[in-house]
Amino acid sequence: MGDIQAAFSLAANLILSGDADLFEIVGLSLSVSVTAVAIACAIGMTLGAVVAVTRFPGRGAIIVLLNALMGLPPVVVGLAVYLMLSRAGPLGVLGLLYTPTAMIIAQTILVTPVVAALTRQVVEDLHREYDEALKSLGVRGLGLVRTLLWDARYSLITVALAGFGRAVAEVGAVIIVGGNIDHLTRMMTTAIALETSKGNLALALGLGIVLVGISLVVNGAVSGLGGVAGRSRNV
Amino acid sequence: MSDSILPLAARNLRYEVNGTVLIDDLSISVVPGSFTVVLGPNGAGKSLLLRLLHGLIVPTSGKIDWSVGAELRGRTLRQRQAMVFQRPVLLRRSVEANVRYALKWQGAGPGELKEAAESALHRAGLADRRRVPARLLSVGEQQRLVVARALAGKPDVLFLDEPTASLDPASVQQIESLLIEANAAGTAIVLVTHDIGQARRLGHEIAFVHRGRLVESGGAESFFSDPQSDAARAYLKGEIVV
Amino acid sequence: MFRRWLHLVGLGLLVSCSAATAADRGFIIVQSTTSTQNSGLFDAILPKFREKTGIEVRVVAVGTGQALKNGRNGDGDVLLVHARAAEDRFVADGFGIERQDVMYNDFVIIGPPDDPAGITGGRDAPAALAGIAGAEAPFVSRGDNSGTHIKERALWRAAGIDPSGSSGAWYREAGSGMGATLNTAVGMGAYTLTDRATWIGFGNRRDFKVLVEGDKRLFNPYGVILVNPTRHPHVNAVGGRAFISWLTGSEGQAAIAAYTVSDIQLFYPSSK
Numbered sequence: 001m002g003d004i005q006a007a008f009s010l011a012a013n014l015i016l017s018g019d020a021d022l023f024e025i026v027g028l029s030l031s032v033s034v035t036a037v038a039i040a041c042a043i044g045m046t047l048g049a050v051v052a053v054t055r056f057p058g059r060g061a062i063i064v065l066l067n068a069l070m071g072l073p074p075v076v077v078g079l080a081v082y083l084m085l086s087r088a089g090p091l092g093v094l095g096l097l098y099t100p101t102a103m104i105i106a107q108t109i110l111v112t113p114v115v116a117a118l119t120r121q122v123v124e125d126l127h128r129e130y131d132e133a134l135k136s137l138g139v140r141g142l143g144l145v146r147t148l149l150w151d152a153r154y155s156l157i158t159v160a161l162a163g164f165g166r167a168v169a170e171v172g173a174v175i176i177v178g179g180n181i182d183h184l185t186r187m188m189t190t191a192i193a194l195e196t197s198k199g200n201l202a203l204a205l206g207l208g209i210v211l212v213g214i215s216l217v218v219n220g221a222v223s224g225l226g227g228v229a230g231r232s233r234n235v
Numbered sequence: 236m237s238d239s240i241l242p243l244a245a246r247n248l249r250y251e252v253n254g255t256v257l258i259d260d261l262s263i264s265v266v267p268g269s270f271t272v273v274l275g276p277n278g279a280g281k282s283l284l285l286r287l288l289h290g291l292i293v294p295t296s297g298k299i300d301w302s303v304g305a306e307l308r309g310r311t312l313r314q315r316q317a318m319v320f321q322r323p324v325l326l327r328r329s330v331e332a333n334v335r336y337a338l339k340w341q342g343a344g345p346g347e348l349k350e351a352a353e354s355a356l357h358r359a360g361l362a363d364r365r366r367v368p369a370r371l372l373s374v375g376e377q378q379r380l381v382v383a384r385a386l387a388g389k390p391d392v393l394f395l396d397e398p399t400a401s402l403d404p405a406s407v408q409q410i411e412s413l414l415i416e417a418n419a420a421g422t423a424i425v426l427v428t429h430d431i432g433q434a435r436r437l438g439h440e441i442a443f444v445h446r447g448r449l450v451e452s453g454g455a456e457s458f459f460s461d462p463q464s465d466a467a468r469a470y471l472k473g474e475i476v477v
Numbered sequence: 478m479f480r481r482w483l484h485l486v487g488l489g490l491l492v493s494c495s496a497a498t499a500a501d502r503g504f505i506i507v508q509s510t511t512s513t514q515n516s517g518l519f520d521a522i523l524p525k526f527r528e529k530t531g532i533e534v535r536v537v538a539v540g541t542g543q544a545l546k547n548g549r550n551g552d553g554d555v556l557l558v559h560a561r562a563a564e565d566r567f568v569a570d571g572f573g574i575e576r577q578d579v580m581y582n583d584f585v586i587i588g589p590p591d592d593p594a595g596i597t598g599g600r601d602a603p604a605a606l607a608g609i610a611g612a613e614a615p616f617v618s619r620g621d622n623s624g625t626h627i628k629e630r631a632l633w634r635a636a637g638i639d640p641s642g643s644s645g646a647w648y649r650e651a652g653s654g655m656g657a658t659l660n661t662a663v664g665m666g667a668y669t670l671t672d673r674a675t676w677i678g679f680g681n682r683r684d685f686k687v688l689v690e691g692d693k694r695l696f697n698p699y700g701v702i703l704v705n706p707t708r709h710p711h712v713n714a715v716g717g718r719a720f721i722s723w724l725t726g727s728e729g730q731a732a733i734a735a736y737t738v739s740d741i742q743l744f745y746p747s748s749k
């Protein structure tokens with residue numbers, strides 16, 4: 001119990017004292033995860049929407065695959081990205097291993113299937129409702145995809161937040177490809193893992209509390225910006 | 236009217252799903268400026284017929300011909316017809332954005348877009364609601380918006396599937412005047428309804444559909460005063476038609 | 478911060494990134510062990526090296542086995558590890574050059590205060606392990622092919638016992654770093670083998686104690702190796718050699734000797 005109390009007061013102290021190291025790793029966590037989610041949304045939402053509105057052989061298999069990839073184990077993704085980016089790997093010459101870019105790549109791979117699979121479901125439901133009306137207007141192709149993505153925007157904000165949640169809370173992939181290097185690739189989750197392994201359980205939990213707080217703030221800010229206003233519109 | 240996509244001539248339409256014949260050997264034509272009301276009991280095939288004519292579904296056999304050599308004024312066949320569905324489908328955008336969206340896809344250029352949207356909103360009496368999210372409108376307002384949206388691009392023909400079901404008399408009247416006004420301006424109307432009073436008020440021609448077949452068609456006056464088929468007679472009397 | 482943003486936009490500028498990683502870059506990557514990282518040694522000594530040379534040292538802390546593997550792949554410039562036989566093989570296979578001794582400390586066996594196997598105060602590590610096996614008292618192994626794990630297996634061999642048959646029973650393989658393994662041992666009231674530095678720096682000791690120490694077979698020497706730049710031309714050999722000569726030179730050795738936790742020295746310089 002002592003540890004848990006200590007964790008809360010440590011978390012409060014870290015934030016109130018404006019701890020520079022803390023702000024650095026929070027900043028890195030946010031910039032890596034937000035960048036990864038932005039890329040994943042650009043790829044995943046397009047992919048999900050295209051799969052939602054097209055019919056082609058093997059489509060069912062693609063949907064099953066996308067849904068299954070939502071459960072991609074982070075460690076496996078980390079390992080695969082490590083093997084690609086390692087000096088001995090095919091992309092080794094780029095020298096990206098142990099950089100924030102490597103972590104962005106790993107998180108993008110983790111988040112894209114989540115965004116694509118959820119977008120596919122959301123857009124397909126909306127398409128069922130809009131189908132005949134849009135056909136009647138002659139809306140096809142890219143215009144159809146754009147219309148559906150725009151009209152599903154409030155649900156898609158939730159999709160993006162789900163992706164962000166997966167990215168920011170993930171440790172298995174980033175610790176392998178980032179290396180948890182102090183002042184370079186140390187993020188919230190890898191710092192928590194490190195403090196845990198040092199036996200500083202209260203500090204680790206304190207950082208965990210800060211991470212949950214960040215998630216709350218991000219989710220709150222996003223719903224404040226669009227979500228809440230959208231709910232009433234989305235009747 | 237020489238540059239209309241009408242007359243539309245549908246010949247020997249047949250539509251089957253899994254071996255069940257839903258539309259059977261049905262022929263019908265729509266001429267420029269006409270106002271046709273399609274009547275018939277539930278499940279007769281009226282909605283399917285509109286979808287076939289509008290090109291949303293493809294007939295199993297039969298032909299649908301639009302006026303050959305019509306001058307399309309740079310717009311496609313699809314851009315010169317419109318349809319209003321049994322359930323209003325509104326985009327999750329403002330009232331005005333809904334109209335503008337339809338106009339854009341109906342081929343309105345940037346120059347005419349603003350003016351066309353403006354006049355459509357005014358005619359529908361929704362000018363002061365333009366910024367409201369369309370889905371917050373009442374059902375009656377939504378239906379008015381849908382009709383105004385369909386008419387905004389001045390189509391040659393407008394198909395409507397029970398647009399006034401579940402509306403109060405005032406709203407019904409507003410929609411009817413929109414249709415009469417559009418028809419007077421040259422848009423041919425094909426309207427499905429169960430409201431016989433409405434059919435009498437609006438219809439120039441009547442098409443009576445029963446069990447996927449066109450049982451009777453002709454001028455409205457003669458249809459109501461002297462229906463030829465048993466099915467139509469029973470339907471008009473309010474009897475249950477089997 | 479600026480460099481980080483460079484890397485963030487680097488996704489679109491992969492090529493420029495590769496240019497920035499030429500061998501004369503201003504940083505080196507050191508593949509090291511969790512025990513040295515968790516002990517806090519790097520935080521104490523690296524700033525001094527940076528101050529002197531301007532070279533940034535990026536430490537990736539994994540088990541010795543993983544560090545050697547990453548080194549074979551060329552993912553690092555310098556290795557700082559503790560498994561002599563494996564280090565010599567690494568050099569013999571041509572993956573590393575210029576191996577040197579850096580420092581040493583020792584391993585200890587820690588365990589719960591009630592000591593069900595009765596090994597407290599012993600100075601014979603294999604005998605203590607035999608006692609644990611005899612009592613079938615829980616023992617947590619790193620199980621991750623790290624330097625500590627390699628040492629532990631050697632001690633079991635010296636005791637003439639193969640604990641793998643009891644894996645899952647009293648012999649529990651954590652498959653984790655030193656700190657996580659200590660958390661596990663403390664959590665389940667088990668014995669484990671740890672390097673002294675990690676143990677002293679460890680914050681979750683509860684009432685666990687060092688029970689066995691002082692056996693010369695518990696000696697824990699650390700070596701430093703430059704990843705072979707002939708084999709991996711991208712290796713920052715200049716920076717790596719600068720680091721190695723600083724670490725094994727008088728300044729680095731003094732910095733290692735000066736590092737203490739709660740007034741206890743964790744590592745002893747051993748460069749000749």
Ligand SMILES: Nc1ncnc2c1ncn2[C@@H]1O[C@H](COP(=O)(O)OP(=O)(O)OP(=O)(O)O)[C@@H](O)[C@H]1O
Nearest residue numbers: 252257275276277278279280281282283284321429
């Ligand atoms: N895709 C389909 N598959 C199978 N049956 C269908 C399909 N679409 C319509 N039907 C059937 O075809 C018949 C005609 O349907 P339609 O919707 O055209 O009737 P309707 O005349 O518009 O009736 P209502 O007045 O109730 O709207 C109905 O029996 C309906 O169940």
Ligand SMILES: [Mg+2]
Nearest residue numbers: 281282321396
């Ligand atoms: Mg119908």
